[in-house]
Amino acid sequence: MEPPLDRTDQQLLSLLQANARESTATLARRLGLARTTVVARIARLEREGVVAGYGVRLGRRMDSATVRAWCSLSVLPQTAPTVLRALAEMPEVEEVSAVSGQFDYLVFLRCATHEQLDALLDRIGQVDGVHQTQTSIVLSRKIDRRSLSG
Known part of the structure; x- marks a missing residue:
């Protein structure tokens, strides 16, 4: 240990x-x-694996020029691996977390326009195994401890 x-x-x-x-x-x-x-x-x-790697955090300029959304997904039994593979192939999908509650996954999406988000949500809804989605568009970020100027 x-x-x-x-x-x-x-x-x-x-x-x-x-x-x-x-x-x-x-x-x-x-x-x-x-x-x-x-x-x-x-x-x-x-x-020790405490630090797993280093990456890039997008700044406010990039953040404000995009449409961000959280999409809750419910998947059919036994289809999670297929759904996760499909989501991994979508560059607009930044994060997928397994969650408790009514939905199985919480997905963070970043798109250039509302139209792109709409098309992406259609693609996600058509993935074999996706049973139900619920999406909330991010209007503004109030607290972000991961950024310098949060």
């Missing part, structure tokens, strides 16, 4: 989530640690 994360690990993770491209020297300065200590901690967090 891996040891629990200490306060310094949690602070380091928070800084990396805000800006994964931050230099280790800057991270070390902000944490009050030696640069080599920060390098070693990051390596350990990666090795």
Whole structure:
């Protein structure tokens, strides 16, 4: 069993989530640690699977130029693998989470226009195994702890 994360690990993770491209020297300065200590901690967090990778978060300019929506999906029994494969092939699908409740999955969608979203929802509804959908278009984001300017 891996040891629990200490306060310094949690602070380091928070800084990396805000800006994964931050230099280790800057991270070390902000944490009050030696640069080599920060390098070693990051390596350990990666090795232990705490940090699975690094990616790109879209900024407000890109975010405001798109139509975002949450789509709840109910699928027929035994069809989940087929439905998930079909969703994975749609570039507008950014995230799929299995959820409890009336629906089986919560899907985050990002499209350039409302018309593109409408066509995408038609495609999703036609996937073999999709029983029911319910979609909510995002009007504005009020809190986002994943972004710098949330």
